[in-house]
Amino acid sequence: MNYNDLTAERQVVAAVQSLEAILQQASTGQEDCVVQVNGPQGGLVLHQxxxxxxxxxxxxx
Incomplete structure (x- = not known):
């Protein structure tokens, strides 16, 4: 991977953003959330x- 390969970084950023959202919800007592990737509502959608x-x-x- 080249240092400027942003297509690979995009997937990593999406995974981190998804996990952060799931963990934030879990910390407030809202467990079992999932994130759908590239669904009809958008690229990253947190479902509760x-x-x-x-x-x-x-x-x-």
Whole structure:
């Protein structure tokens, strides 16, 4: 991988952002959240048990 290969870094940033959102929710007692990647609502969407969702990143990952 070249030092300027941003396509590889994009996936890593998306994974880190997803995990941070899941851990933040877990720290407030909202467990079992998942993040959908490149779904119909956006590039990163946090889904909470019970049907709530939050778009973390609207563009495609």
């Amino acid at each position: 048990p019970g049907g709530g969702s939050n778009v973390l990143y609207a563009g495609q990952v």
